[in-house]
Each structure stands twice: as C-alpha cells, then as structure tokens.
Amino acid sequence: MKQILLNTSYTLISTLILSTASFATDLGEGLTNGSDAVLLKNQNNDYKHWNGIGKIFLNDKPICTASLLDTRDENNQAVGPAYLLTAAHCAPGVIRRPLAPTEKDTVKFNYFNDTATAYKTYAIKDTVWKDFHQADLAIMELDTALAVLIKEGITPLSLASEWSKAASDVLIVGAPDRLEQTGLRLAACTQEATGATLVEGEQVFLATLKNDCRDIRPGSSGGPVLGRQSGEILSVLSTSTYGETADTQCFENSPCEVKNGQITWSPDTHYAHPIDFLMNCFKNGVFTNTLNMCTSDTTFKLMSLEYWPTQYLTMPKDATSPDPVINAHFSLNTTYYRYKTVREAEQCRSPRHYSGILHARDAVLDAPLSREPGMHYLCVIGVESAEERPTTTLMKNAWITPAQLVERTPVRLPEPTITLGADWNYTINWRYLLPLYFGTLYYSGPAASTDCDAIKTSEYKKTFEEVTFRAEQLPLRLCSRNEDLSGRYSDVRTDLLALP
Numbered sequence: 489m490k491q492i493l494l495n496t497s498y499t500l501i502s503t504l505i506l507s508t509a510s511f512a513t514d515l516g517e518g519l520t521n522g523s524d525a526v527l528l529k530n531q532n533n534d535y536k537h538w539n540g541i542g543k544i545f546l547n548d549k550p551i552c553t554a555s556l557l558d559t560r561d562e563n564n565q566a567v568g569p570a571y572l573l574t575a576a577h578c579a580p581g582v583i584r585r586p587l588a589p590t591e592k593d594t595v596k597f598n599y600f601n602d603t604a605t606a607y608k609t610y611a612i613k614d615t616v617w618k619d620f621h622q623a624d625l626a627i628m629e630l631d632t633a634l635a636v637l638i639k640e641g642i643t644p645l646s647l648a649s650e651w652s653k654a655a656s657d658v659l660i661v662g663a664p665d666r667l668e669q670t671g672l673r674l675a676a677c678t679q680e681a682t683g684a685t686l687v688e689g690e691q692v693f694l695a696t697l698k699n700d701c702r703d704i705r706p707g708s709s710g711g712p713v714l715g716r717q718s719g720e721i722l723s724v725l726s727t728s729t730y731g732e733t734a735d736t737q738c739f740e741n742s743p744c745e746v747k748n749g750q751i752t753w754s755p756d757t758h759y760a761h762p763i764d765f766l767m768n769c770f771k772n773g774v775f776t777n778t779l780n781m782c783t784s785d786t787t788f789k790l791m792s793l794e795y796w797p798t799q800y801l802t803m804p805k806d807a808t809s810p811d812p813v814i815n816a817h818f819s820l821n822t823t824y825y826r827y828k829t830v831r832e833a834e835q836c837r838s839p840r841h842y843s844g845i846l847h848a849r850d851a852v853l854d855a856p857l858s859r860e861p862g863m864h865y866l867c868v869i870g871v872e873s874a875e876e877r878p879t880t881t882l883m884k885n886a887w888i889t890p891a892q893l894v895e896r897t898p899v900r901l902p903e904p905t906i907t908l909g910a911d912w913n914y915t916i917n918w919r920y921l922l923p924l925y926f927g928t929l930y931y932s933g934p935a936a937s938t939d940c941d942a943i944k945t946s947e948y949k950k951t952f953e954e955v956t957f958r959a960e961q962l963p964l965r966l967c968s969r970n971e972d973l974s975g976r977y978s979d980v981r982t983d984l985l986a987l988p
Contacts, residue, residue: 515719516659516676525675525703528661530600537719540643541672541712542597543663544578544612546587552578553662553711554595555721557627558644559634559773566635568773572612572628573647573763574710575726576620579628595630597642599663601671608642616775617784621885623693623761624726626710627775634773645712647767648720651697655680657716660701660725660758662708677701679713679722679760684752685833686759687863688727688743690796692833692888697723697760698745704728704758713760723760730756738863738892739799739922749831749862751892786885788870792819797866797889800923800973803859803896813854814866814891820848822870829855829866836867836886839878845871857893864891892923899978902928902970906983912959914985916966920952923973927952931967932985940967940982962987 515537519526528535540556554574560566572595577583580593587593593612611631618626630637634644658679663672679699686693699713704725713723732742737753745752769775769782777783794817801812814829824845830836846853848870857864868887869878903919918928929948931940948969957964963986970978 513717515714516657516674516716519659519674519676521657521677522700522702523676525673525701527601527669528672528674529602530598531602535600535672536641537643538661538672539598539600539641540637540645541599541661541663542572542595543599544572544574544710545594545596546580546584547591550663550665550707551584551593553708553725554578554628555712556597556634556637556642556644557770558646559770559775560644561773566633566638566773568634568770569613570610570630570632570634570637570644571616571770571775572630573712573721573724573766574626574628575624575724575761576618576626577624577726578710579615579618579626581615582618582620582626593628597637599672601669604670608637608640610637617769617777617782619784620691621786623695624691625724625761625763625766627766627769629775645714646718646720647763648715648718648722649767650764651722651762653681658699658701658722659714659716660699660704660708660711661714662704662711662725664705665707667705673703675701675703676716682745682759684745684747685863686743687738687746687751687890689738689740690799690889692865692890693761694834695762696726697762698754699758699760700756701758704730704756706730721763723762725758725760728756728758729754730758735924736921738890746833746863746890749860749864751863780881787879787882788825788885789821790818790887791821794818797891798974799889799891801857801891801893802974802976803861803893805896811859812857812893814857814864814889816851816853816855816866816868816889818851818853818868820851820868820870822848822872824848824871824873825851825868826871827853827855827866827868829857829864831858831860831862831864833865833888833890836865836888837883839883842867842869845874857891859893861893861895864893865889866891894974899970899972899976900924901978901981902968904928904968904981904983906985908988912962912987914957914962916955916957918951918968918970925970926973927971929969929971929977930955932957932961932964933967935963935965935984935986938965938967940965940980943967943980945969945977957985959987
C-alpha cells in the first residue's frame with residue numbers, strides 16, 4: 489500500500505517571512521491548483537515554516553514523510569517530548585517488519601533540495617499511537633524534547649480542529665524518493681470528502697478525503713495536507729491510485745471508493761485521513777490515551793489468519809449454482825465470535841443481524857453473499873459469551889473484510905514474456921497481477937505431438953515463478969492457462985519453443 493511523493497520543479501515568485509504563529513494569506517504564493525509541483529529551496533530560510541516537515545529513514549533508507557507537531561501549552565511553552573505525525577503504515581511493525589536491535593528510525597528535518605549539508609537528524613524513540621483499523625495514522629515520539637528542536641530552529645506545525653467536507657483549497661508538502669532531485673516539494677489542489685467507503689486490499693476505511701494534486705508519487709505517505717491560508721494540518725496522505733489501472737481496482741496501491749455496494753475507481757487520485765480529533769489527545773504537551781479515540785486498544789484481537797478471506801468472487805454460473813461465499817480461517821483471542829455479511833461497511837458497526845455465537849479458535853467460516861454484483865463485506869466481532877452485550881467500542885472495532893463480486897466474464901489468457909538467451913535456453917516469465925493474474929498453469933511436450941487443447945488441467949503445473957527450458961529439450965509445445973483470484977482458469981494459450 490502506499491508511499492506518496494511529490495514531483496517536478498517550479499520557481500516560486502516571492503518570499504514568505506513567517507513566525508510560528510502567523511501565516512501569509514496564501515501560503516501557496518499563487519500556485520495554481522492542479523499545476524506541477526514545486527521543488528522548494530530554503531538556503532535563505534524562505535520556507536522555514538515548513539522545515540518541520542521531514543523524512544523518516546530506516547538506517548539510511550528513506551521511508552515516509554512526517555510532520556513535527558506543535559504541542560505547546562496554552563502559554564506557548566514547549567514542555568513535553570517532540571512528536572511526529574505520519575501514516576500508520578510508515579511505522580515499524582504495521583506493513584514493514586518491526587525494527588531489529590541493530591536498526592533505528594530517524595527523521596531528517598530542513599529537508600530541502602539545497603540544504604543537504606544542513607539537515608537536522610533526530611532519533612525516533614517509539615510509536616506511541618497508531619491506527620490502521622479506523623484510519624491510517626500514527627504518532628511517533630522523538631528522543632529529543634520539543635523545546636530543544638524549537639531552539640535549534642525547527643518549526644512545528646499546528647493541527648486543525650476541523651476540516652471542511654466541501655471542496656477546499658489545500659497544499660501538500662512531501663519528500664519524494666527516487667527522483668532526480670531530492671527535497672520537499674509543494675503542490676496545490678482541492679480536497680474534499682469522498683462520501684464513500686475506501687477499500688484497498690483487506691483495508692476498509694469509512695472516513696477519508698481525496699485530492700487531485702499533481703505529481704503525487706510513492707514515497708511521501710504520511711505527508712501533511714495543509715490549509716492553504718491557515719497552514720494547519722487538515723489530513724495525512726495515505727495512498728494513491730497513481731500508476732495503476734482499473735484492472736487492479738480495490739487492491740493494494742489501487743484504492744477504490746464504494747457507495748451502495750457499487751465501485752468507483754479514479755486514476756491519479758490521492759487519499760488522506762482527517763486528524764481533527766488528535767489535538768484532544770495531548771495534555772500539557774504530552775500524548776495521552778485517556779480518551780477512547782486516543783487508544784490503539786481493541787476489545788478483541790485477530791490471533792492468526794490461515795489465509796486471507798476471499799476478496800474477489802465471480803457470479804454463480806447459473807441459477808442452480810451455489811451462492812457465492814466469503815471464506816475465512818482464523819482465530820481470535822476471545823472464546824466466541826459473531827458474524828454477518830453486508831453491502832455497506834458502516835452496517836458492521838450496528839449490532840443488528842449478527843449471527844449466534846461460534847467458537848473463535850481455528851474458526852472456518854463460509855459466509856454466504858447475495859447475488860448482487862459489487863462490493864460486499866464480512867463483519868466479525870469477538871465475544872466471550874452469548875450474554876455479552878454489544879458496546880460502542882466493540883462495534884467500532886468490528887473486523888471488516890471486503891469482497892468484490894464481479895460478473896462472470898472470461899478469464900484473460902496468460903501474458904508470458906518469452907526470452908531466448910545466448911545459451912539457446914528459453915526463459916518464461918508470466919504476468920502476475922492481482923486479481924486478474926493470480927498464477928499460471930503450464931504444460932510442455934514434444935512440439936510435433938502435443939495438442940494443448942487435449943491436455944487435462946490436472947496434468948498442468950502451477951507456477952508463480954520464472955521457468956527455464958534448456959536448448960536440448962527443444963523444440964517444445966508450451967501450453968498455459970491463466971488463473972484469476974476467484975480460482976477460474978482461462979482458455980489455453982499455445983506457444984512453440986524452437987531454436988531459430
């Protein structure tokens with residue numbers, strides 16, 4: 489899922505001279521919404537107000553963008569630790585593995601194109617809060633106090649207390665990777681509420697914002713979306729459809745919007761999570777989890793998952809065929825569970841229509857769906873007894889798994905890349921792309937006597953890997969069938985492998 493960046497270069501017209509508490513009318517300096525992003529330069533401290541937007545590194549590897557938070561008290565005193573705001577998937581142990589004892593996360597501030605010799609680097613102590621269930625947000629604590637960072641010239645950013653559901657002008661500041669020029673880049677566009685459920689792989693998010701900023705790229709996940717006039721953080725970038733096609737809609741790095749069960753997929757669209765509740769999580773400059781919204785705890789936990797529930801299903805072949813089902817094999821830390829399937833994800837938070845209790849250890853579930861094409865959801869809650877009453881916290885933390893039910897169109901043929909090497913060996917690479925290209929079945933035999941249409945599927949070998957045929961085996965007839973994520977196979981493709 490997920491790192492977002494900004495791209496290209498631009499020359500800004502004027503200089504901003506700002507304190508930590510005051511901002512110019514237009515922080516975008518006239519940058520037109522939807523225009524190319526701007527590569528920022530700060531040799532003369534023109535953008536000191538954004539030097540607290542930094543880059544997270546794992547050892548020497550760039551990971552994500554993050555913002556230093558302004559958590560000073562009502563007397564404008566920095567009395568607590570320094571905190572970063574970023575995306576949850578940028579934190580260790582969420583998508584990337586936990587840190588090894590010899591590894592460390594750091595953040596580099598003053599991360600501009602022309603200040604490489606003046607980066608200010610600080611160690612990240614811990615992730616004090618993350619939410620990869622309701623949203624994609626995390627707060628990290630630095631090993632240095634906020635007062636020290638401010639004294640060393642780093643400017644923290646304020647959190648907004650609310651965000652507009654109507655389209656509003658915003659700025660995105662992020663740090664791209666793998667571009668010809670590194671450093672913070674600025675883009676201008678509009679942001680608005682999706683008004684839909686966002687689905688990406690197994691993730692389901694109920695409240696998200698979207699924008700159409702130009703030049704968003706992998707690498708700036710966790711970057712702030714800022715009010716164009718206020719400079720406050722309105723939301724945090726999470727994911728994008730950049731570089732993807734509708735073939736992969738709703739899967740990783742290709743999020744889709746779902747309303748009334750129907751899927752909308754938009755190219756070059758970027759999604760963020762609102763943060764208006766987070767300021768309430770700080771008391772006297774210190775993060776606190778005394779409020780439900782500020783805790784990562786859930787009422788039940790998924791202990792094991794033998795396989796991910798089916799996320800891609802095809803309509804039954806005919807009226808006599810069995811109804812489609814979502815399969816799941818899992819264990820919870822509670823004794824029992826309840827489940828249901830719904831068309832709207834928010835219905836998972838309602839206690840109505842859940843099943844009776846079932847044992848939650850090594851649970852094997854086949855949850856039936858209706859035959860309506862579009863998105864469906866499996867909802868699961870863990871309970872200790874039949875008498876346990878639903879609470880707001882329990883329902884809020886329902887485990888939600890999406891599943892697309894699609895029309896029964898023919899599975900696409902395999903798309904192999906066939907390469908004849910200098911040693912006269914053939915190397916075959918088949919396309920792998922969820923959900924339409926989940927694996928390939930292949931069979932090879934003598935060119936003169938092999939009829940691919942006559943070969944039984946049970947005689948094929950399944951592969952996700954490269955396959956090599958040696959020169960002394962040639963000529964060969966290569967038969968292949970593509971499998972999609974619903975477990976269906978394509979018609980056979982036939983290729984002749986022979987020496988030139």
